[in-house]
Amino acid sequence: MANGISLEELQLAARNHGMPLEALRFDVTPIGLHYLLTHYDIPVVDPSSWRLEVDGEVARPLALTLGELRARPARELAVTMECAGNGRVHVEPHVVSQPWLLEAVGTARWRGTPLAALLEEAGMGDDAAEVLFTGLDRGVEGEEEQSYARSVPLAEALRADVLLAYEVNGVPLPPQHGFPLRLLVPGWYGMTSVKWLSRITVLTSPFDGYQQRHSYRLRQEEDEMGTPLSRIQVRALMAPPGIPEFLTRARVVQAGPVELEGRAWSGEAEVAGVGVSIDGGVSWAEAELGPAALGRWAWRRWSFAWDARPGAYEVCCRARDEHGNVQALEPSWNLGGYANNAVQRVPVTVTA
Numbered sequence: 001m002a003n004g005i006s007l008e009e010l011q012l013a014a015r016n017h018g019m020p021l022e023a024l025r026f027d028v029t030p031i032g033l034h035y036l037l038t039h040y041d042i043p044v045v046d047p048s049s050w051r052l053e054v055d056g057e058v059a060r061p062l063a064l065t066l067g068e069l070r071a072r073p074a075r076e077l078a079v080t081m082e083c084a085g086n087g088r089v090h091v092e093p094h095v096v097s098q099p100w101l102l103e104a105v106g107t108a109r110w111r112g113t114p115l116a117a118l119l120e121e122a123g124m125g126d127d128a129a130e131v132l133f134t135g136l137d138r139g140v141e142g143e144e145e146q147s148y149a150r151s152v153p154l155a156e157a158l159r160a161d162v163l164l165a166y167e168v169n170g171v172p173l174p175p176q177h178g179f180p181l182r183l184l185v186p187g188w189y190g191m192t193s194v195k196w197l198s199r200i201t202v203l204t205s206p207f208d209g210y211q212q213r214h215s216y217r218l219r220q221e222e223d224e225m226g227t228p229l230s231r232i233q234v235r236a237l238m239a240p241p242g243i244p245e246f247l248t249r250a251r252v253v254q255a256g257p258v259e260l261e262g263r264a265w266s267g268e269a270e271v272a273g274v275g276v277s278i279d280g281g282v283s284w285a286e287a288e289l290g291p292a293a294l295g296r297w298a299w300r301r302w303s304f305a306w307d308a309r310p311g312a313y314e315v316c317c318r319a320r321d322e323h324g325n326v327q328a329l330e331p332s333w334n335l336g337g338y339a340n341n342a343v344q345r346v347p348v349t350v351t352a
Contacts, residue, residue, distance in 0.1 A: 018103025040139030059123030232267030
């Protein structure tokens with residue numbers, strides 16, 4: 001172990017990747033820069049033999065080809081997706097898992113067919129309570145061999161903006177993003193949007209699989225049930241100003257007018273505003289918030305004019321949403337290091 005990061009965590013970091021924060025300047029994240037978290041292995045799928053099975057508490061079980069899904073009515077949505085572990089390395093004491101800094105986020109245009117119409121076609125029973133989504137990726141976690149699977153409450157599954165997505169940014173899903181089909185649940189943390197989707201099962205009782213029972217829950221102790229994660233917490237991030245020092249990534253900015261900019265989002269409600277501080281959070285000024293040009297589920301641009309004078313600064317940004325949720329000034333700890341939306345702090349040296 002070096003600097004608190006184990007070999008196992010380095011292996012995770014090498015196969016998963018975040019979005020470079022300078023990519024916050026793009027309205028829509030290029031596919032190759034969008035964050036990725038792959039729990040197990042990326043499966044190789046033959047689209048000619050692949051089928052999406054719909055079963056469980058339904059009157060008419062379905063088995064659909066990719067061509068049949070693409071022939072159904074389609075929608076395209078711009079959606080900001082964020083990993084529930086984003087910011088994990090900033091919590092103390094250290095949490096052993098994928099060592100995310102702040103880059104586990106991205107915004108893409110996803111195209112697919114609405115899930116609700118498919119469930120209605122299958123004819124859900126009156127006792128339906130949840131919908132389970134199972135992917136083709138398999139592995140061992142918590143000493144359980146499993147396919148990655150997550151469920152959502154029926155009311156969430158029936159939202160008009162929940163999609164079975166087969167395209168991203170105008171092209172078929174690449175293997176790492178879930179080819180040939182993935183679930184897309186806007187506003188929820190990324191673990192909900194199951195990739196390499198193979199089966200949809202309508203349940204009459206809550207799903208008790210490992211990813212639902214153990215993972216992605218806010219807990220302080222191993223033996224407590226905890227609170228399940230769902231909606232993305234409000235957050236703003238800043239595109240790093242100036243230029244970086246190679247190894248430390250510390251920022252160097254020339255004195256004079258500087259435009260600070262970034263993006264803000266929330267799965268709970270519309271973003272209401274962003275505050276900016278250049279003194280480490282002692283004092284705050286209001287940034288200019290751009291329009292929700294990409295729609296409800298995508299991030300919004302913010303900007304702030306800074307008259308930068310020589311010296312050392314800690315620049316911060318802090319978002320709030322229309323439900324009154326505000327980012328915490330400091331991270332809070334939980335067993336999984338989840339939902340840490342504490343304000344971003346960027347050390348900046350302004351040179352004459």
